[in-house]
Amino acid sequence: MAERILLVEDEEKLARMVELELNYEGYQVEKALDGRSGLELALGGGFDLVLLDIMLPQLSGMEVLRRLRRESQVPVIMLTARDSVVDKVAGLDSGADDYITKPFAIEELLARIRAALRNKGGPANVPLAVGPLVMDVEKHQVTVRGQSVELTKKEFDLLHHLLENKNRVLSREALLDAVWGFDFVGETNSVDVYIRFLRSKLDDAFGLKLIHTVRGVGYVIKEE
């Protein structure tokens, strides 16, 4: 079955071009030319991925994303006209999975779409677990001994990456790249900060020791 992509983009020429290319690659595409109708369509569900422009009439892409994330974890790739770090960070913080700066090469967009779809479908069905901690990626849920734990998007993504690499030591840089993105501009100590959040919600709250610091190297999640 063809994967369905929602394209929310007010530049009609660009939208039409992207639609043609995506059709050619075998994707089914629906278009919305403003934020409000884009949000409506996205909330209607049934899409495997959303391509979302940031500068949109009626409702900005960021606002669409914010409202969409209250109800849906559909992968979202933001399209940003400006090469603005602020937009990217804000987008990723609001729950975007990736972003691409306009103008972009269609090959790059296709590669990012494939990656986003892969992340969504891939090993997600295998429950990720360490000790009494279980992550259900599909449901975006983390439980410890069956008790559900509330995590922010960033915390969840970081834990997800640690679990996918269980028993493997990951450097701060590797975690930053995987969770915040290669172009992240900021401090590597963001990783330390979020590790601290995770520890307090998981290890400390449940009397566990799952997240380990490897001095001078980075972090690893494993049973003690």
Ligand code: CA
């Ligand atoms: Ca626009």
